Amino acid sequence: xxxxxxxxxxxxxxxxxxxxxxxxxxxxxxxxxxxxxxxxxxxxxxxxxxxxxxxxxxxxxxxxxxxxxxxxxxxxxxxxxxxxxxxxxxxxxxxxxxxxxxxxxxxxxxxxxxxxxxxxxxxxxxxxxxxxxxxxxxxxxxxxxxxxxxxxxxxxxxxxxxxxxxxxxxxxxxxxxxxxxxxxxxxxxxxxxxxxxxxxxxxxxxxxxxxxxxxxxxxxxxxxxxxxxxxxxxxxxxxxxxxxxxxxxxxxxxxxxxxxxxxxxxxxxxxxxxxxxxxxxxxxxxxxxxxxxxxxxxxxxxxxxxxxxxxxxxxxxxxxxxxxxxxxxxxxxxxxxxxxxxxxxxxxxxxxxxxxxxxxxxxxxxxxxxxxxxxxxxxxxxxxxxxxxxxxxxxxxxxxxxxxxxxxxxxxxxxxxxxxxxxxxxxxxxxxxxxxxxxxxxxxxxxxxxxxxxxxxxxxxxxx
Amino acid sequence: xxxxxxxxxxxxxxxxxxxxxxxxxxxxxxxxxxxxxxxxxxxxxxxxxxxxxxxxxxxxxxxxxxxxxxxxxxxxxxxxxxxxxxxxxxxxxxxxxxxxxxxxxxxxxxxxxxxxxxxxxxxxxxxxxxxxxxxxxxxxxxxxxxxxxxxxxxxxxxxxxxxxxxxxxxxxxxxxxxxxxxxxxxxxxxxxxx
Numbered sequence: 001x002x003x004x005x006x007x008x009x010x011x012x013x014x015x016x017x018x019x020x021x022x023x024x025x026x027x028x029x030x031x032x033x034x035x036x037x038x039x040x041x042x043x044x045x046x047x048x049x050x051x052x053x054x055x056x057x058x059x060x061x062x063x064x065x066x067x068x069x070x071x072x073x074x075x076x077x078x079x080x081x082x083x084x085x086x087x088x089x090x091x092x093x094x095x096x097x098x099x100x101x102x103x104x105x106x107x108x109x110x111x112x113x114x115x116x117x118x119x120x121x122x123x124x125x126x127x128x129x130x131x132x133x134x135x136x137x138x139x140x141x142x143x144x145x146x147x148x149x150x151x152x153x154x155x156x157x158x159x160x161x162x163x164x165x166x167x168x169x170x171x172x173x174x175x176x177x178x179x180x181x182x183x184x185x186x187x188x189x190x191x192x193x194x195x196x197x198x199x200x201x202x203x204x205x206x207x208x209x210x211x212x213x214x215x216x217x218x219x220x221x222x223x224x225x226x227x228x229x230x231x232x233x234x235x236x237x238x239x240x241x242x243x244x245x246x247x248x249x250x251x252x253x254x255x256x257x258x259x260x261x262x263x264x265x266x267x268x269x270x271x272x273x274x275x276x277x278x279x280x281x282x283x284x285x286x287x288x289x290x291x292x293x294x295x296x297x298x299x300x301x302x303x304x305x306x307x308x309x310x311x312x313x314x315x316x317x318x319x320x321x322x323x324x325x326x327x328x329x330x331x332x333x334x335x336x337x338x339x340x341x342x343x344x345x346x347x348x349x350x351x352x353x354x355x356x357x358x359x360x361x362x363x364x365x366x367x368x369x370x371x372x373x374x375x376x377x378x379x380x381x382x383x384x385x386x387x388x389x390x391x392x393x394x395x396x397x398x399x400x401x402x403x404x405x406x407x408x409x410x411x412x413x414x415x416x417x418x419x420x421x422x423x424x425x426x427x428x429x430x431x432x433x434x435x436x437x438x439x440x441x442x443x444x445x446x447x448x449x450x451x452x453x454x455x456x457x458x459x460x461x462x463x464x
Numbered sequence: 465x466x467x468x469x470x471x472x473x474x475x476x477x478x479x480x481x482x483x484x485x486x487x488x489x490x491x492x493x494x495x496x497x498x499x500x501x502x503x504x505x506x507x508x509x510x511x512x513x514x515x516x517x518x519x520x521x522x523x524x525x526x527x528x529x530x531x532x533x534x535x536x537x538x539x540x541x542x543x544x545x546x547x548x549x550x551x552x553x554x555x556x557x558x559x560x561x562x563x564x565x566x567x568x569x570x571x572x573x574x575x576x577x578x579x580x581x582x583x584x585x586x587x588x589x590x591x592x593x594x595x596x597x598x599x600x601x602x603x604x605x606x607x608x609x610x611x612x613x614x615x616x617x618x619x620x621x622x623x624x625x626x627x628x629x630x631x632x633x634x635x636x637x638x639x640x641x642x643x644x645x646x647x648x649x650x651x652x653x654x655x656x657x658x
Contacts, residue, residue, distance in 0.1 A: 017653040018646050023628050026646065028653055038547065040497035051640070066495065079495040086497050130546040130570060146548035146574035147499075148639075156643045158650060160628065194482060195540045198569055228543065230569045294482050294543070316481055409491050418514065430486040430544060432509050 004269035007235050008166050008201050011141050011266060015124050017158055024160040030123035032059045032153050033109045034096070036066055036087040037411070038128025042151035043090040054157045056095040060118055063087060063101050064108045065411045069374050069401035072101050076413070094154075107377020107403045110134040110345040114218065115379055117247025121236040121263035126153060131345045131427065133224040136233030137217035138240055139266055141201065143230040164201040167229070168274040171206035173283040178461035180355075181216035182347060182425070182444035184208065185223040186288035188280055190298040197229025200276065203268060204234050208282035214243040215349045222346045223427050226295040235267035289332045289457050290429045290442040292320035297429070298442065301459045305330045323431050324439050325419070332457050335441070339422035340371035340452040341434070342398075342445055344408035347425035348376030352445040353384050356425075357392040359449035359460065365397035366455030372399040372414065374406040398452070410435045423451035465579045467636030471560050472605040473533030476524060477597035481538035485571065488542065488550040502549055503556030523598070534561045534604055536593045541582075542571025551575045561606050563613075565590055576629040577639065581608065583623050608634055 018026035032055075039061075046052065053059060066080045075081040084101070091098040099105035105112055110131055113119040121139035126132060128150045135142035149159055175184060189196070202224050204217075212220065217234050224232025241260045244250050251259050286300035297320055299305075307328045311317040321328065326335070342348070342356050353375065365371045373393050375381035381403055384390055390400045407414040408426035410433070416422045418437025425448050426433075429440040443451065446460045493505040510522045518525045535554065541564040542550060551574050554562070560580065565587040567575075575582045583606070596602045605614040608630060613621045625633075632639060643650075 018649050024626075026643065026649075028650075028657070037494050041499045041548075044497070044499075049640070077495065083495050083497055128546055128548075130544065132546075144546035144570055146546055146551075146570060146577065148548060148574065148577035152640050152643065155640045156650060157654075158643060160639070160643070162626075194543060195566065195568075198540070198566065225544075225570075228540070228568060294484070313481065315479075319480075409486075411491050411494065428484075428486070428544065430484045432490055433486050436490070436509055436514070 004271040006166050006203060006268045006272045006274060007139055007233065007266050008141065008164065008203060011122050011124070012163060014122070024162045026158050027124060027161050029126050029153050029157055029159060030058060031113075031118055031125045033113055033125065033127035033132070034059060034061045034150065035109050035127070035129065036063050036083045038147050039090065039150055040083060040086045041147045042154055043094065045151040046094070046154055051155045053094040053096065053154045058157065059096045059154075061087060061091050061096050061098040062106055062109050062112060065405045065409070067101050067404040068412055069404050069406050069414060072402060080412070104378050107379065108345045108348065108405055110218075110222065111348060111376030111380065114138065114214070114243070115247070115377060117244055117250040120244065120250065121240060122266050126159065130225045131222050133230065133232050134218050134222040134345055136221040136224065136231055137214060138244070139233055139236035139263065141231055141233065144225065164231070165199055165275040167197060167200040167202045168277040169202050169204050170277060170279045171204065171208040172279055172281050174208050174211060175282045175285060178446070179285055179287060180444040180446060181212055181219040183288045184282060184285055185220045186290065186295065186298045186442060187285045189223065189227045189296045190288065191280060192227065192278055194226060194294050194296040195228040196278070197224060197227045197232070200229050202227070202229045202232040203274070204232060205268070209234055210237065213351060214239055215351045218349070219346055223295065226427055236263045237267065287444060287447050287460055289447065291324065291326060291332065292317070293323055293429055293431050295427065295429060295442060299332060301332050301447070301457055303332055333459070334456070335421070336456045337421045337423045337441065337451050338369055339416050339420050340369060340448050341374070341407040341422055341424040341426060342372070342448050343374030343376070343406050344426035345376065345405070346427045347445050348374060348380065350380050350383050352425065353380070353389050354387070356445040356449035357389045359446055359463070360396040360398070360453060361392050363396055363453045365452045369452055369455055371397065371452040372401055372407065374401045374414070375403050377403045396453070407434055409433060416440070423448045423457065465636045465638070468560065468579055468581065468633050469609055470605070470607045471533070472603065473560065474529065474531055475534045475536050475593060475597040475602040475604055476529045476532035477594040478524070478535060478537040479594050479598070482540045482543055483537060484544035485542060485547050485550040486544055489547065489553045494547060494549055499552055500556060502553035503558070506553040506557045528601060531558070533558050534563065534606070535559050536563045536590060536597060538590070539565040539587065541567050543568035546570045546574070548574045548578070551578045551580045555580050563590060563593070576632065579633060579636070581606070581633060583613070583625065585613070585621070585623060589621065
């Protein structure tokens, strides 16, 4: 019998175009997603060298980072507007399909890929965006690239990449009631740190992962990069197949069943070995809240901020507490917030909004708290509205916006003011991420919803 | 890309760990469609207050580092987003070499593509150089051909770089042009795809 292999090895071997001693592998790229922020210089590079986009048919564009979520037609910042217009022009010139701001397929690039069925098991998927790891939830090798690499993929449909080391992140047991995929990935990063995965592709395995829905799996893989891993993935199973069946860009009828069997065969073989294995017990994971300025600085909601003297990285902890305006050993449930953001490529899908809506139904957002919900795509927004979820949020005092990256990184008008404090379902709590001087606490949609009502963090497991 | 074989320069010490790309270049400066002119925005909110005045407590504003071209810093430098604006801003400001115990994967890769050289150096040595550059001034010489860093006393420190990237740097090669020489293999591969 052949040596058992991980999905990472199986997919990688299929993609090698050229191998040579002393060089990385030249690997083929099956899907190239692009957006307005990291592509203009790459297109300009093509023009300067008189090169073309080799496979416009494997390239798909949308507008997400800069787009307004209140009034689509009004981009007040002329530089942002130029960037948006430039993408439209470039897509036309190079023949690339674009879901622009007004297109029904528009949305955050990592939400629409799976939604359209562009994201498929066994594909290599790249995008000039570090959260491309999201697509790994389907058993794809998906990773973020810089603009030079975007240009390289445009021109050659390939990339030079070192064969990745493999890391098995084994999740034992099952998550308790009220504990979400977001809490699990935050707990993993808190336990193993923000460079756990540097140089690796992470495969998430174990019972708890199998029991997650596809949308929850996307939340997990999305934050692989926050643990330092360019890519994180999950072996495909029946859930993967059923999610993709009938989507626009997957094969139809019998052809789908055939390809589905090939996808299932990509799953990691029994007995395959990894370069490194780490474990976490899902039973012990509580709802998480970050207190600091990187995603690894998180604790259970029942916990408190650290003390500087007992921290291994004293100076880093001191600077983080100072920036966040928090005391040492301060209970998380004592922290009051004034902003709530439910959205981003981590947590803006229909199930995220449904779960948050359940918490806020019939209640009111605390006075003085500004709370916004930004669906991940036009389609998510439409589906939520069909279910009346928008009304639940609006009646509770939330703003209901159009799709985009929005307050996750505040490239449009959606920013948290200096000194403001936000319970956010996004993925990064870096200094100034949501606005200069803004303070970010990363949480699940349920935890963010409850914080909006109470004006401070509460444990959703006991929240009535 | 200009070839880079050797570089001698003044060290700027940034004594922080996990410096993320949002700190290197904040998002409000990512809207431009050019590759150049990003140096003025480097470490923007550390360098400038809300009114645009220089913060005296941030050491890059110390005039003794005005002509620094070698950045020495803590582990996991460049974590976070894939924005190539990070290496663009460092280069445009005048940095050519970054010395740190470790780098985030995407930033590491992006740097090489632009001729900014990220070199991994043991933490103990980094801490010594941070201290020397903070207390006085430190000049280092980096030789990519010999793979050695030489300090002011002539002491040599060996380092390693991935050979593929080192050759690209030494020769200033256009990576896309090199890949396009493999056009036949790419086309052959495409024929095997479904």
